[in-house]
Amino acid sequence: MKFCTQCGKSLDHVIPPDDNRPRHVCTSCGHIHYLNPKIIAGCLPVFEDRVLLCQRAIEPRLGLWTLPAGFMENGETIAEGALREMHEEANAVGVEPSLYTVFSLPHISQVYMFFRTTLNPPTFSAGSESLDVKLFTEDEIPWDELAFPVITRTLEHFFADRTSRQFPLHTEDIRFKR
Amino acid sequence: MKFCTQCGKSLDHVIPPDDNRPRHVCTSCGHIHYLNPKIIAGCLPVFEDRVLLCQRAIEPRLGLWTLPAGFMENGETIAEGALREMHEEANAVGVEPSLYTVFSLPHISQVYMFFRTTLNPPTFSAGSESLDVKLFTEDEIPWDELAFPVITRTLEHFFADRTSRQFPLHTEDIRFKR
Numbered sequence: 001m002k003f004c005t006q007c008g009k010s011l012d013h014v015i016p017p018d019d020n021r022p023r024h025v026c027t028s029c030g031h032i033h034y035l036n037p038k039i040i041a042g043c044l045p046v047f048e049d050r051v052l053l054c055q056r057a058i059e060p061r062l063g064l065w066t067l068p069a070g071f072m073e074n075g076e077t078i079a080e081g082a083l084r085e086m087h088e089e090a091n092a093v094g095v096e097p098s099l100y101t102v103f104s105l106p107h108i109s110q111v112y113m114f115f116r117t118t119l120n121p122p123t124f125s126a127g128s129e130s131l132d133v134k135l136f137t138e139d140e141i142p143w144d145e146l147a148f149p150v151i152t153r154t155l156e157h158f159f160a161d162r163t164s165r166q167f168p169l170h171t172e173d174i175r176f177k178r
Numbered sequence: 179m180k181f182c183t184q185c186g187k188s189l190d191h192v193i194p195p196d197d198n199r200p201r202h203v204c205t206s207c208g209h210i211h212y213l214n215p216k217i218i219a220g221c222l223p224v225f226e227d228r229v230l231l232c233q234r235a236i237e238p239r240l241g242l243w244t245l246p247a248g249f250m251e252n253g254e255t256i257a258e259g260a261l262r263e264m265h266e267e268a269n270a271v272g273v274e275p276s277l278y279t280v281f282s283l284p285h286i287s288q289v290y291m292f293f294r295t296t297l298n299p300p301t302f303s304a305g306s307e308s309l310d311v312k313l314f315t316e317d318e319i320p321w322d323e324l325a326f327p328v329i330t331r332t333l334e335h336f337f338a339d340r341t342s343r344q345f346p347l348h349t350e351d352i353r354f355k356r
Binding site: 107 | 181196212213214215252253255256351
């Protein structure tokens with residue numbers, strides 16, 4: 001971030017008065033630009049004893065398997081964002097979304113939020129960001145070809161919880177050195 | 179948003195290729211500026227049979243009572259943000275934060291996330307954004323002087339759940355016409 005969104009002049013990176021951390025502040029009009037974490041909203045689509053995964057058609061992790069998810073947009077609820085991503089990536093509709101896993105990834109300033117949802121109707125196909133979309137039983141999950149740790153953890157929680165039919169919220173922090 | 183953060187030239191508001199909604203796109207360098215919802219992280223600090231509220235020293239809702247909360251910052255986890263806000267606004271320390279309420283406010287593109295936490299040690303004082311900080315029993319809560327609907331709902335859930343000593347996650351959408 002180099003230029004002011006309000007007046008187009010150059011930015012300083014300084015601590016504003018009454019603040020305690022550096023911000024991008026305009027040298028001309030004084031506008032303060034705040035940068036905040038982004039939410040990635042996604043679904044864990046379930047049909048009978050299987051879950052729906054998408055094979056990524058885009059980088060990063062092209063060719064690996066993921067749960068449908070993407071950046072939450074302004075003007076929508078978290079669940080609306082999650083279901084929209086499921087529709088875009090898998091041409092699939094989910095019902096009764098229930099917040100299930102929440103991950104903080106502070107090294108990249110992202111928060112992932114996955115909703116359990118029932119795939120209904122049980123129809124789907126690859127959207128433009130997917131090479132393939134398939135239902136997997138627990139035994140069929142391609143554990144070594146999952147795209148991100150948040151996907152692995154969400155699936156691990158789901159299959160563990162399924163034995164008790166209790167699906168409490170799981171919150172976790174995932175930290176990597178950059 | 180009027181000018182490009184990368185080159186300082188003017189922006190168009192158009193739908194980029196491979197996208198489905200208008201973005202702020204630079205007329206000169208083509209950089210796409212995405213705007214996404216922000217997370218407000220907060221705490222519900224509990225000490226024995228009382229909860230800690232802060233009287234706001236700043237607009238909006240100056241003089242009304244709130245739970246300590248504020249914008250999550252880059253580089254921190256959600257719980258770290260919630261505990262940081264509790265420290266800044268109430269000079270108070272919370273232990274064992276547990277995610278308790280999640281609200282989507284799509285009309286203002288905000289997501290509120292409150293953590294139940296035990297106030298430990300039970301000491302506190304007004305930070306720079308608070309006029310006063312006090313512990314309240316259920317009977318003492320100033321229900322007509324609470325700052326925001328998310329505060330009212332979080333307190334209502336807490337006192338209802340406390341009778342059963344079960345505190346499941348609550349997710350809600352709050353929509354207002356602007």
